[in-house]
Amino acid sequence: MPTGTYTEEVVCIQRTGTLYDCLELILDRGMVIDVFIRVSLVGIEILKIDARIVVASVDTYLRFAEACNRVDLEFDRSSTTVPELLGGVAGGGGSPAGRMATGLGKKKAKKAVAGVGEKVKRAVGADDEEEEGEREERESRPRRRTAPTRRRSASASEPSEPSEED
Amino acid sequence: MTAPAPAPAPAPRSVYVYGVVRASHAMPPGRTGVGERPAPVRTVRAGALAAVISDAPARLRAKRRDLLAHQDLALTLGRDGPVLPMRFGMVAPDEESVRRQLLCTQNDCLAALERVDGRIEMNLKALPTEADLGALVREDPEVSRLRTAARRAPGYEASVRLGEAVARGLKRRAAAAAATVLAELSAVADATVHGPEVEGCVLNASFLLDRRGRRRFEGAVERLTPAHRDRVELRLTGPLPCYSFTEGRA
Numbered sequence: 001m002p003t004g005t006y007t008e009e010v011v012c013i014q015r016t017g018t019l020y021d022c023l024e025l026i027l028d029r030g031m032v033i034d035v036f037i038r039v040s041l042v043g044i045e046i047l048k049i050d051a052r053i054v055v056a057s058v059d060t061y062l063r064f065a066e067a068c069n070r071v072d073l074e075f076d077r078s079s080t081t082v083p084e085l086l087g088g089v090a091g092g093g094g095s096p097a098g099r100m101a102t103g104l105g106k107k108k109a110k111k112a113v114a115g116v117g118e119k120v121k122r123a124v125g126a127d128d129e130e131e132e133g134e135r136e137e138r139e140s141r142p143r144r145r146t147a148p149t150r151r152r153s154a155s156a157s158e159p160s161e162p163s164e165e166d
Numbered sequence: 167m168t169a170p171a172p173a174p175a176p177a178p179r180s181v182y183v184y185g186v187v188r189a190s191h192a193m194p195p196g197r198t199g200v201g202e203r204p205a206p207v208r209t210v211r212a213g214a215l216a217a218v219i220s221d222a223p224a225r226l227r228a229k230r231r232d233l234l235a236h237q238d239l240a241l242t243l244g245r246d247g248p249v250l251p252m253r254f255g256m257v258a259p260d261e262e263s264v265r266r267q268l269l270c271t272q273n274d275c276l277a278a279l280e281r282v283d284g285r286i287e288m289n290l291k292a293l294p295t296e297a298d299l300g301a302l303v304r305e306d307p308e309v310s311r312l313r314t315a316a317r318r319a320p321g322y323e324a325s326v327r328l329g330e331a332v333a334r335g336l337k338r339r340a341a342a343a344a345a346t347v348l349a350e351l352s353a354v355a356d357a358t359v360h361g362p363e364v365e366g367c368v369l370n371a372s373f374l375l376d377r378r379g380r381r382r383f384e385g386a387v388e389r390l391t392p393a394h395r396d397r398v399e400l401r402l403t404g405p406l407p408c409y410s411f412t413e414g415r416a
Contacts, residue, residue, distance in 0.1 A: 019233060021403040022289055025372065026233055028362045029409035030253035031186065031278075034266050 181210075181219040181258050182226070185237050185407070186250040186275050191238045194242050198233040207239060207273065210261050212268035217274055218243060219264060220288045222257045240407035248283040249277060251407035278412055280394070285356065287411060288383060288404035292369035294336035298396040306335040310388050328337035337368055343397035344369035347390050354379070354386055372410035380405060 182200055189211050198204035203225025209216040218239065226232065233254060240251040258264045268275070303309055309331045316324035348371055352358040355373035364370045375383050387402050394400070 019230065019237075021291060021401055022237075022406055022409075023233070023407065024362045024364055024370070025287075025289060025409040026237055026254045027228065029372075029412075030251045030254070030407075031256075031260075031412040033183075033256065033271070147234050 177355060179260065180222040181261055181265060182222040183252050183256045183258055184218040184220070184236060184254050185243060186279070187216050187218060187243060188247060188279060189214050191216060191243070191247045191249075194246070197239060197242065198235075199239065200235045204235060210264045210268070212265040213272050215268045215272055217264045217268055218249075219258075219261070222296070225256075226255065228254060238406065241405070244286070244407055248279040248285075249407060250278050250282070250412045251409050253409075263412060265317070274277075274413075281410040282374070282411055284377055285408060285411075286380060286405035287408045288355075288373045288375055288376055288380070288402060289361065289406060289410075290347070290351065290369065290371050290387065291364065291367045291399065291401045291403070292340060292347065293367055293399045294340035295332075295345070295395070295397065296336065296401045297331070301396065302332065302335045304341065306331070306338075309335050319349075340398040341368040342361060343394040347394060347400065350390060351383070351386060354383055357411060372406075374408065374411045 184207065185198065186208075191209075192206070193209055197207040199207050199220035201220075202225075203221070203223070205221040206219060207220045211289065236254050237251075240249055243249040258267070267380055303313055309328070312324070312328040312331050316328045348358070348369060351371075351373060355375055356379075357374040359372050361370035361372050373383065387400060391400050
């Protein structure tokens with residue numbers, strides 16, 4: 001249930017700091033047992049880059065949301081201008097902190113995954129088409145945005161194209 | 167990867183491993199794990215240990231959702247006793263192999279569990295800051311020389327050289343301040359380790375703390391942050407599962 005997941009996500013971030021700031025620990029520390037397989041679909045290095053970019057973008061949005069809420073509290077009048085700053089995503093200027101952060105996290109998170117993550121995925125030839133969230137974003141996105149990148153990456157990373165399967 | 171696999175038996179279900187706990191550890195009910203359709207979390211017991219696992223999802227990526235699921239479970243488990251968090255993405259071929267591993271590594275794991283019992287990990291990252299650029303220009307002879315040169319003969323080349331020197335200077339002074347901070351914080355932690363190098367950071371260190379010492383530690387960071395604000399930006403994250411302290415020896 002995406003809604004539940006994302007709500008929990010925001011709560012979790014506030015409790016433990018941003019995910020971005022401990023990503024390398026989750027991916028590079030922790031116990032390893034030799035006979036277990038480390039999941040490796042496109043190579044862990046790529047996994048790391050991919051995750052880091054996507055997570056970083058979302059964290060930025062979450063920080064914006066947080067900053068936004070602080071502004072809200074300190075200067076009441078500015079609450080109407082903040083949504084504009086963020087591209088008009090958060091409509092309810094007076095909504096409670098939690099709900100606002102959640103809304104931002106969800107909408108913008110998908111955009112970040114689709115936008116930035118896609119570039120990396122295309123670069124490494126990873127195929128992630130059927131991931132939920134990314135798909136609906138892809139459909140609604142203007143075609144124009146992907147076209148120039150595709151042309152460029154096609155010439156730059158020709159050898160990696162056949163590995164689209166994963 | 168090189169060993170030729172013996173004739174593969176009908177594939178038993180592979181399992182994702184979240185962490186290792188004592189066999190007596192109470193499991194939080196109703197938890198689910200990683201993946202697009204998260205499977206229920208369960209335990210596999212062997213001797214004095216238990217591994218917390220779920221069926222491995224078919225396609226696993228380090229997605230935000232999955233990283234959080236992994237981390238959140240380790241944190242939740244940590245509330246009821248020590249846990250050795252696995253690195254993200256550890257998948258065992260089947261439950262039986264997990265059981266065998268637990269038995270092989272029992273003593274090491276028990277020692278490590280003992281070590282992290284009642285403790286948490288806090289992570290500190292230190293980054294260069296552009297605050298008080300004036301001080302850098304005054305104190306760093308190279309920056310001040312290049313600045314003068316760039317003023318005398320402005321241009322792209324001169325700007326780049328100056329900018330490079332500034333970046334080096336910012337990094338140097340941040341690293342020096344971070345070393346002071348590290349020494350002070352290590353003194354109030356049970357153990358300190360350096361984390362993996364992170365781009366843009368001059369320090370990435372993890373501290374093992376008694377749960378009850380958390381406030382004191384945070385207080386120390388809060389004092390150090392303004393004291394070094396002009397030289398380094400400090401970013402504290404935690405409490406985290408004890409990712410960096412999963413080895414038994416102290």
